[in-house]
Amino acid sequence: MVLELYLDLLSQPCRAIYIFAKKNRIPFEMRTVELLKGQHLSDAFAQVNPLKKVPALKDGDFILTESVAILLYLTRKYQVPDYWYPQDLQARARVDEYLAWQHTALRRNCLRALWHKVMLPVFLGEPVPPQTLAATLSELDVTLQLLEDKFLQNKTFLAGAHISLADLVAITELMHPVGAGCQVFEGRPKLDAWRQRVEAALGKDLFQEAHEVILKAKDSPPADPTIKQKMMPGVLAMIR
Amino acid sequence: MDLELYLDLLSQPCRAVYIFAKKNGIPFKMHTMELCKGGSGQSPRVGTCRDIPEMRDMRFLSAKHTAILIYLSCKYQTADHWYPRDLQARARVHEYLGWHADHIRGTFGVPLWTRVLAPLIGTQVPEEKMERNRIAMDQALQQLEDKFLGDKAFLAGQQVTLADLMALEELIQPVAVGHDLFEGRQRLAAWRGRVEAFLGAELCQEAHGPILSVLELVAKKTFPVPQPEAYPNMLRRIARIP
Ligand SMILES: N[C@@H](CCC(=O)N[C@@H](CS)C(=O)NCC(=O)O)C(=O)O
Ligand SMILES: N[C@@H](CCC(=O)N[C@@H](CS)C(=O)NCC(=O)O)C(=O)O
Numbered sequence: 001m002v003l004e005l006y007l008d009l010l011s012q013p014c015r016a017i018y019i020f021a022k023k024n025r026i027p028f029e030m031r032t033v034e035l036l037k038g039q040h041l042s043d044a045f046a047q048v049n050p051l052k053k054v055p056a057l058k059d060g061d062f063i064l065t066e067s068v069a070i071l072l073y074l075t076r077k078y079q080v081p082d083y084w085y086p087q088d089l090q091a092r093a094r095v096d097e098y099l100a101w102q103h104t105a106l107r108r109n110c111l112r113a114l115w116h117k118v119m120l121p122v123f124l125g126e127p128v129p130p131q132t133l134a135a136t137l138s139e140l141d142v143t144l145q146l147l148e149d150k151f152l153q154n155k156t157f158l159a160g161a162h163i164s165l166a167d168l169v170a171i172t173e174l175m176h177p178v179g180a181g182c183q184v185f186e187g188r189p190k191l192d193a194w195r196q197r198v199e200a201a202l203g204k205d206l207f208q209e210a211h212e213v214i215l216k217a218k219d220s221p222p223a224d225p226t227i228k229q230k231m232m233p234g235v236l237a238m239i240r
Numbered sequence: 241m242d243l244e245l246y247l248d249l250l251s252q253p254c255r256a257v258y259i260f261a262k263k264n265g266i267p268f269k270m271h272t273m274e275l276c277k278g279g280s281g282q283s284p285r286v287g288t289c290r291d292i293p294e295m296r297d298m299r300f301l302s303a304k305h306t307a308i309l310i311y312l313s314c315k316y317q318t319a320d321h322w323y324p325r326d327l328q329a330r331a332r333v334h335e336y337l338g339w340h341a342d343h344i345r346g347t348f349g350v351p352l353w354t355r356v357l358a359p360l361i362g363t364q365v366p367e368e369k370m371e372r373n374r375i376a377m378d379q380a381l382q383q384l385e386d387k388f389l390g391d392k393a394f395l396a397g398q399q400v401t402l403a404d405l406m407a408l409e410e411l412i413q414p415v416a417v418g419h420d421l422f423e424g425r426q427r428l429a430a431w432r433g434r435v436e437a438f439l440g441a442e443l444c445q446e447a448h449g450p451i452l453s454v455l456e457l458v459a460k461k462t463f464p465v466p467q468p469e470a471y472p473n474m475l476r477r478i479a480r481i482p
Contacts, residue, residue, distance in 0.1 A: 066338030
């Protein structure tokens with residue numbers, strides 16, 4: 001039975017999984033769950049993930065949620081190259097450490113940047129006070145500095161000389177504010193050089209393909225009022 | 241070189257690491273850190289409360305509890321049930337840990353701040369934030385019971401894993417300051433009983449002693465008063481309460 005992945009490329013952890021599966025030639029069937037159409041709130045999807053979130057994986061009878069869990073599952077099941085999640089304990093701990101950190105810090109700020117700058121005002125028609133947006137963007141700035149100083153430092157990739165899950169998860173996060181029109185890499189030559197290395201390692205075409213949706217998010221047509229009503233509580237909880 | 245752990249038993253992930261190391265007979269040298277007082281001077285990479293627990297093992301420094309637990313379980317080849325080799329069983333542990341980072345971590349630590357640490361430095365957290373925190377905890381506990389525990393013995397299967405340890409330590413935090421989450425939640429209470437029985441009463445007492453005596457120390461005015469240089473970090477933490 002073929003592996004099924006429930007994804008929406010608008011979502012940053014979904015993009016990481018999509019790129020990972022494609023890059024490693026893992027055969028899968030894509031089940032697109034369009035968040036902006038509220039498809040994750042459908043009864044059909046609740047059968048897959050009662051918590052109504054993407055990404056989700058279905059491998060026969062085995063259903064798994066949570067992006068990091070899915071990436072590690074694929075890593076172990078398909079014997080991908082070692083550098084994604086190294087066997088060496090200390091190298092592995094550096095990847096784990098990054099994965100644990102980004103979960104709270106980077107994820108939240110990238111998400112808020114996208115919603116405060118674009119999705120709330122443009123898609124949902126909810127104006128965001130300028131001081132809220134300013135606070136969000138300055139928090140993002142602090143986090144980017146931390147990413148550069150504490151994790152990247154002077155290394156080629158976040159966990160060392162090779163690309164790993166840490167870089168994949170980081171770049172797909174950072175493309176969120178980029179999609180919102182934030183100049184994330186401007187004035188940060190180290191981070192920018194890293195981005196170019198990551199893109200090159202993943203392959204430009206694949207990178208482009210995975211990010212088409214988010215880079216067009218700015219142009220989303222306004223949400224249908226019934227969809228908006230259904231989505232608002234989830235959105236507010238998500239970006240709080 | 242021996243493993244060195246920088247821990248504060250008032251902090252929930254620190255306790256998870258402490259219990260794990262003790263329970264598995266991993267020899268380590270403990271450096272006590274008083275996070276809540278901003279006492280982070282000893283260790284090179286610690287700027288804020290968030291960066292604990294920290295581990296130093298042959299020049300390897302790591303700041304994150306999940307990474308530390310995984311590292312220890314692999315390095316010391318602890319019993320398989322903690323972090324199972326089986327593909328699907330291990331995925332369940334990671335599934336829990338991912339959800340935990342979004343819904344448990346950062347939420348269950350709040351009552352200690354609102355009820356004890358904020359007043360200690362002369363600040364109040366608005367009632368609406370405390371109410372929001374109670375709601376967030378309730379929702380998280382419901383999902384914890386329904387999605388993760390279900391009718392299993394433990395959160396990620398029929399045996400104790402890192403998931404149970406991480407969860408228990410977080411849930412103890414509000415209990416210690418008088419918000420008994422287990423009251424009226426029989427399934428969760430029974431789970432707590434199983435985890436504690438597995439760990440053993442003595443180890444639980446040792447690890448939970450400091451946090452469970454916080455209210456008493458505050459009442460007797462013997463809880464250490466934070467130094468002024470710790471205020472900025474503490475205020476930042478308090479400001480982050482949603
Ligand atoms: N920790 C989860 C986060 C999952 C998550 O929040 N997914 C978002 C998209 S990025 C979602 O489905 N949101 C819909 C909603 O909350 O209503 C992971 O890494 O997989
Ligand atoms: N860690 C809890 C607060 C409880 C706590 O007091 N732990 C402190 C040390 S005293 C800590 O590790 N805080 C992490 C943080 O500030 O984010 C939280 O923020 O979730």
